[in-house]
Structures are given as structure tokens and as C-alpha cells.
Amino acid sequence: MSLFDRMVVKMLPVVPRVIVGAVASRYVAGDMVSDAIETAQALAADGAVATMDILGEEVRDKALAENYTNQYIALVDAIEASGISSSVSVKPTMLGLDITEELCEQNIERIFAHAAARKIRVAIDMEDHPTTDFTLRVHRRMHDQFGNAGTVLQAYMRRTLADIAALPVDNCQIRLCKGIYVEPESIAYKGYEEIRANYLLALEALFERGIFVGIATHDEYLVDRAIEIIQRRGLDASAYEFQMLLGVLPQLRSKILSGGHALRVYIPYGSDWYAYSVRRLRENPKVARHVMRAMIGLR
Ligand SMILES: Cc1cc2nc3c(=O)[nH]c(=O)nc-3n(C[C@H](O)[C@H](O)[C@H](O)COP(=O)(O)OP(=O)(O)OC[C@H]3O[C@@H](n4cnc5c(N)ncnc54)[C@H](O)[C@@H]3O)c2cc1C
Incomplete structure (x- = not known):
């Protein structure tokens, strides 16, 4: 920079x-759930599917955490009513993790139960390192209980390969990203190239275990390497999709779609x-x- x-x-x-x-x-996408649905419909016309995220994090008020939980439940209903293909993405600190683990887990469970009954998947976003163990533990429980659970692993974390080895295999979906939080060097890779290298190692390890991967990156180098790995392994759409954030590098989005790969766009909305x-x-x-x-x- x-x-x-x-x-x-x-x-x-x-x-x-x-x-x-x-x-x-x-x-x-905008302030309202209808803005997110309209954005997803426009993306669907280009061949992309969606995951929707209500904006908010680090909530320290129980009533607000419950309010966000109810907003997610309404979002699941809106997705079902619209008929569009979309999962939802939730952040533990928005649903009460900074208040108590129990409260957060209850709120997450309500969303998973509601979504599972409507065959909608839920991904638990990965926040900074104090939340990692909680997120993986709750992901595991939701996976075992409801079967519609995904979560995120961050290539910059030194622990990621070990976390992959401990994942359930059956019906497991993992979003692999570089990681966005500022983490200490003792637990996270810092160099641009070493993060890329660990990303590719993690991708190979996930494919090796037969786990569905959301390849979440705008780094064209990683997109190209991922496509090489997919072709070498002879994988089809049941094994992976690419994922990008709304508004970031639309030309890369077109390249991925025109190459015949599935693409999910992360659509944040809310006040x-x-x-x-x-x-x-x-x-x-x-x-x-x-x-x-x-x-x-x-x-
Ligand atoms: C679908 C999705 C979900 C994610 N979920 C999580 C999560 O749960 N936890 C987490 O820690 N991180 C998450 N991330 C963020 C991720 O960890 C990275 O911080 C982010 O994607 C930037 O890394 P990159 O792989 O795109 O590579 P970079 O090397 O950072 O970026 C590659 C190129 O994309 C451009 N670019 C990247 N980001 C942006 C941007 N925001 N605006 C404009 N241009 C940009 C850069 O300018 C650069 O040219 C998610 C990312 C995606 C795509």
C-alpha cells in the first residue's frame, strides 16, 4: 500500500x-430484506446463487441479539417465499457470543432449526481467533443435529490444516477464505505468499477428505490454481463452488461463471x-x- x-x-x-x-x-444490497432478495434475483439472471448476511457484529445487548435472531428467521422465510437459491450466513458475535456462549448457541440453534425445516443451509462465518473453537464446536453440533451446517476456515491461521483433519466428512460444507481479522503472528501467517501457499494446501486437504468447498477469494492467482486442482482431480459441481463478495471484482465473477463453475455471491444488507x-x-x-x-x- x-x-x-x-x-x-x-x-x-x-x-x-x-x-x-x-x-x-x-x-x-440495501437496508431491507427485499433489497437483498432483489439483488439475488439480479445475480441469478447471470447464473449465480447467493448467501445473505444481515449486517451487525459485536452485539452486547441480549435483546438486540434476539432481535437479530428473529431477523434471520424472517430472512429464511423471505428466501423460501421468493424461491431463490440462497443460504444465510451468520456471525456469532452478532447473535450474542460476547454476552454468553449459551445465549449465542441458543440463537444459532433457532436459526438452524428454522432453516433446516425449509431446506435452507446456514453458514457460520468465522470471526477472530477467540471465537474459533466455539464456532467449530457449534458448527459440529448443528451439522450432527440438522445437517444443513457450513462454516468457514481461514488460510492465514496456522491451525487450519489440523482443523480440516478434524472436520466431519458427510454433508460437510466449508468456505475457505484467506481471513480478514488482524491476528498475532504466533497463530497466523502474515506473508502474502505464505497465506496463498497455505490456502492451496488447505484446498487440497479439503478435497482429499471429500469435503465440499466454497472457494471464497477474489485473488485471481488462487482462482486459477483452484481451477487447475479441480481439473487435475476431475471434480464436478458436487465438490465445490466459488464464492465472492457483492461488489468486488465483477469481471472475475464473469470469468468464473463463463468457465462453467458454480458461483455464490455473499450479499450483505441491513441498517x-x-x-x-x-x-x-x-x-x-x-x-x-x-x-x-x-x-x-x-x-
Ligand atoms: C464469500 C466470502 C465470505 C467471506 N467470509 C469470511 C469469513 O467468514 N471470515 C473471514 O475472516 N473472512 C471472510 N472473507 C474475507 C476473506 O477472508 C478475505 O479477507 C477477502 O476475501 C480478501 O482476500 P482475497 O482472497 O479476496 O485476496 P486479496 O489478495 O485480498 O484480494 C485479491 C483482489 O481482490 C480485491 N479485493 C479483495 N477484497 C476486496 C474488497 N473488499 N473490495 C474491493 N476489492 C477487493 C483486491 O483489491 C485484490 O486485487 C470472506 C470472503 C468472501 C469472498
Whole structure:
């Protein structure tokens, strides 16, 4: 990242919300569940399926965690009513993990039970390392109880290969991503190339165990290597799909789809869009620069 880009990223907290909102709107479907459904319908016309995420994390109020749980249940109903192909993605800290593990697990279980009865899959997103053991334990329990469970492994974590070895195999779905949180070097790889290398090792290990993989990356190098691995192993659509975030690198999305691969787009929506948008902008200084230009233009 150049000095200018670093400066832009540092200044993001003082950028007016309205400007962040205007530039970041490509990453978020809108405020309402109907916005997410419409976005998924548009993506379906291009051949992509969806996973929907209600924005919010680090909830410390029990009533709010329960409110988000009810919003997820309503989301599952809306997906069923619309007939579109979509799973849902949930974050433990949004559903009460920072309050108590028991509360969070109960909320997660309610969502899984409701979704399983409607044959809709639920993925538990992976947050930072204090949540990893909880997430994997609850994923295992939901998998054994309901069978519609997925979760996420992060290639930057040194433990990931060991976590893959401990996964259930039957009907297990794992999203493999690089990982987005800032983790200490003692537990996480830091170098760009070593994270890529571990990503490919993890991908091979998941395929070796016959586990369905959501290959979640916008790194074209990894997409190309993954396609080589898929072809070498002679895998079909029952073994994998690619996954991308809404608004990120649409040209790569087209390349994957036109290559005949399944693609799932992660669609975030909800009123709590600001923190998510700033995180997306931090990851992409080119877009953050547009924010700065817009701000300077406005003033
Ligand atoms: C579907 C999906 C679900 C995810 N779920 C989780 C999760 O549960 N837990 C977790 O820790 N992480 C999650 N992530 C985030 C992931 O860990 C990475 O931080 C993120 O995808 C960036 O890594 P990359 O593999 O795309 O490679 P990078 O090397 O970071 O990016 C490759 C290219 O894509 C562009 N790019 C990447 N991200 C963005 C962006 N946001 N905006 C604009 N351009 C971008 C970059 O500019 C670069 O050119 C998820 C990612 C995806 C795609």
C-alpha cells in the first residue's frame, strides 16, 4: 500500500457517513430484506446463487441479539417465499457470543432449526481467533443435529490444516477464505505468499477428505490454481463452488461463471452497513480514494 493509500485509509473514520454510503453502496444490497432478495434475483439472471448476511457484529445487548435472531428467521422465510437459491450466513458475535456462549448457541440453534425445516443451509462465518473453537464446536453440533451446517476456515491461521483433519466428512460444507481479522503472528501467517501457499494446501486437504468447498477469494492467482486442482482431480459441481463478495471484482465473477463453475455471491444488507463498508474500503484503497475525491469535491 502506498503512503497516500495508507493516509486515505487512516482518514476514513472522519469521512462523513453519507459519502462512505454513496461509494460503498456497491458492497451492500440495501437496508431491507427485499433489497437483498432483489439483488439475488439480479445475480441469478447471470447464473449465480447467493448467501445473505444481515449486517451487525459485536452485539452486547441480549435483546438486540434476539432481535437479530428473529431477523434471520424472517430472512429464511423471505428466501423460501421468493424461491431463490440462497443460504444465510451468520456471525456469532452478532447473535450474542460476547454476552454468553449459551445465549449465542441458543440463537444459532433457532436459526438452524428454522432453516433446516425449509431446506435452507446456514453458514457460520468465522470471526477472530477467540471465537474459533466455539464456532467449530457449534458448527459440529448443528451439522450432527440438522445437517444443513457450513462454516468457514481461514488460510492465514496456522491451525487450519489440523482443523480440516478434524472436520466431519458427510454433508460437510466449508468456505475457505484467506481471513480478514488482524491476528498475532504466533497463530497466523502474515506473508502474502505464505497465506496463498497455505490456502492451496488447505484446498487440497479439503478435497482429499471429500469435503465440499466454497472457494471464497477474489485473488485471481488462487482462482486459477483452484481451477487447475479441480481439473487435475476431475471434480464436478458436487465438490465445490466459488464464492465472492457483492461488489468486488465483477469481471472475475464473469470469468468464473463463463468457465462453467458454480458461483455464490455473499450479499450483505441491513441498517448496520457503516462498519462493514469501512472495512471493505480499508481493504481496497483504490475505492477509498474515490471516497476522498468525493469528499474534497463536496467541500
Ligand atoms: C464469500 C466470502 C465470505 C467471506 N467470509 C469470511 C469469513 O467468514 N471470515 C473471514 O475472516 N473472512 C471472510 N472473507 C474475507 C476473506 O477472508 C478475505 O479477507 C477477502 O476475501 C480478501 O482476500 P482475497 O482472497 O479476496 O485476496 P486479496 O489478495 O485480498 O484480494 C485479491 C483482489 O481482490 C480485491 N479485493 C479483495 N477484497 C476486496 C474488497 N473488499 N473490495 C474491493 N476489492 C477487493 C483486491 O483489491 C485484490 O486485487 C470472506 C470472503 C468472501 C469472498
